[in-house]
Amino acid sequence: MRADRLVSLVLLLRQRGRLSAATLAHELEVSTRTVLRDIEALSAAGVPVYAERGRHGGFALLPGFQTELTGLSHDEALALLIAGSRRGAQAFGLGSALASAMLKVVDALPESYRNTAAGAAQRLLIDPETDLLSRRLVTEEVPDTVVAEVRRAVFAGHKLRIHYAAKGKAPQWRTVDPIGLVTVRDQGYLLATRSGADRTYRLSRIVAAEETAEPAERPDRVDLDRTWQERSTRFRTGGDQVTVLARVNPTRREELVGTALAVLTEEAEEADADGWLRMEVTFQDPRHAEWALWQLATNAEALAPQWLRTALRNRAAAIAAAYEASSES
Template sequence: MRADRLVSLVLLLRQRGRLSAATLARELEVSTRTVLRDIEALSAAGVPVYAQRGRHGGFALLPGFQTELTGLNHDEALALLIAGSRRGAQAFGLGSALASAMLKVIDALPESHRHTAAGVAERLLIDPDTDLLARRTTTDEIPDATMAEIRRAVFAGRKLRIHYAALDQAPQWRTVDPIGLVTVRDQGYLLATRSGADRTYRLSRIHAAQKLDEPAERPDRIDLDRAWQERSTRFRTGGDQVTVLIRLNPKRREELVNTALAVHTERTDADGWLRLEASFQDSRHAEWALWQLSTQAEALAPQWLRTSLHNRATALATRYNETI
C-alpha cells in the first residue's frame, strides 16, 4: 500500500507541480505527518524532491525528472473498469485505487496531450457530494479491509464468512457462496447463495468478512444483470407488502412513484388530485413514504395507516406547542 502511495505522490508532483503537504495529504487520504515521512523516503531513494518554504511554498520535483512508474496494479485496473461511475468505485471500496489509476493514465499520455488532459479534467465534475439544494448524497461506508476480503472471495470463487447485521437484528456470522457485487444508487450489495438459496446482502451491514479456502458452489458463468432483476422482482412481490389507497397532489406524483414498489391503479378526481393504489415493502415503508409527502397526500386506506399518521402528527404538534 505504501509503495502505491509513493508512486501516487510522485505522479501528483509531476502533473501539478508544487503542492503543499496539506494538499498532498488530502489527495492521498493520509495525514500530513505521513506525507512528510513519504517525502523523506523518496529523497532517500534518490527521487529529487525539494521543499520551498513560505506562504506559497510546498514540495516539487526537479524540472525534467522522468520515471517509469505508470504500471497499473490489480485494484487500479479493476477501478478503471467501473470508472463510468465514480460512486460505484467508492461503493466497492476502490475509490482510492481509481484516483491512483487515473494519475497513472494521465502520466502515461504523451507529453503533448498530458497538460491538455489535466486541464480538461479540471472542467468536469461528476457526481458531486451535494446537489443544488445542498442536500448531501450518501454512499455506503464499508471498511477497506472488509471490502477487500469480499472482493477477493468473489473474484477467486471461494466461500465467504460474513458478520452480517440484518435489519433490526444483532450481527451474526454466516457462510455464503458469493456470486457477484452490485451497486444501485450509491448502495452496494453482495449477491450470494446460502445452503443453495438465493441471498442478497447490503454491503454496509457486513461488519467483517473472511475469505475461506473452500471453493464456492456457484456456476462458472453468471448473467449478473438477470440475477439482479430476478431478485428485485421477488423482493417487490414477496414479504410483508402493504397496499395503500392514496389521494395525491399531482405535482408530487413522481416522488411517490419513485418511492413505492408499484402503482396498480390511478385516476384523477374532480378537483384534479390523483387517486392511486400503490404497494409498499411493509407498514414502516408505507408510513415513511406518506409522511414525506406531508399535506400533499392523504392515505385513505387502510385505517391503521391513517391512525398511525394521525398519532405521529399529533405527537409532533404537541411537542412544538410547548413553550421553551
C-alpha cells in the same frame, strides 16, 4: 503498498509541480512524517526531488525529469473499469486505487493532451456530495478491510465467512457462496447463496469478513444485471408489503411513485372531479406506507386501508395538540 505510494508521490509532483508536505499527505492519505520519509527514500533511489523553503515552499522535481512508472496494478485497472461512477469505486473499497490509477493515466498522456485534459476535467463535476438544496447525500461507510476481503472472495471464487448484522438483530457468523457485488444509489450489496438459497447482504451490515480456501459453489458465468432484477422482483412481491389506495395531487405524483415499490394502476389512473389522481401503490411494510403518505401532507389522502387512515389521523392530531399546548403556554 509503499511502492504504490511512492509512485503516486512522483506522479503528483510531475503533474502539479511544487507541493507542500501537508498537501502531499492529504492527497496520499498519510501523515506528513510519512511523506518526509518517502521523500528521503526517493532521493536515496536517485529521483531528483528537492525542497524549496519559505512560505510558499514545498517539494518539486527537477525540470525535465521523466518516469516510466505508469503500469497499472490489478486494483487500479479494476477501478478504471468502474470509473463511470466514482461512488461505485468508493462503495467497493477502490477509491484510493481509482485516484492512483487516474494519476498514471494522466501521466501517460502526451504533454499537449495532458494540459487539455486537466483543463477539461475542471469543467466537470460528477456526483457531488450535496444536491441543490444542500442536502448531503448519505454514503454508507464500509471498512476497507471488510470490503477488500469480500472482493477477494468474489473474484477468487472462494467461500466467504461473514459476521452479518441483520436489521434489528445481533451479528451472526455465516458461510456463503459469493456471486457478485452490486452498488445502487451509493449502497453496496453482496449477492450470494447460502446452502443453495439466494441471499442478498448489505455491505454496511457486514461487521467482519474472512475469505476461505474452499471453492464456492456457483456457476462459472453470471449475468449480474439479470440476477439483480430477479431478486429485486422477489423483494418487491414478498414480505410484509401493503397495498394502498390513495388520492394524490397530480403535481406530487412522481414523489409518491418514487417512494413506492410498485404502482398497480399506472396505465389507468383515475382522476376525481377535482383533478386529483386515484392510485393503487405497494409499499414495503406498514411503516413505509405511513411515512410515504405523511411526506406529502395535504397533497395526498390515503383512502384504504382504514388502519393507515387512522394512523395518519392520530399522528396529525398529536402534532396539532403539541402546537396548541405550546401556544397557550
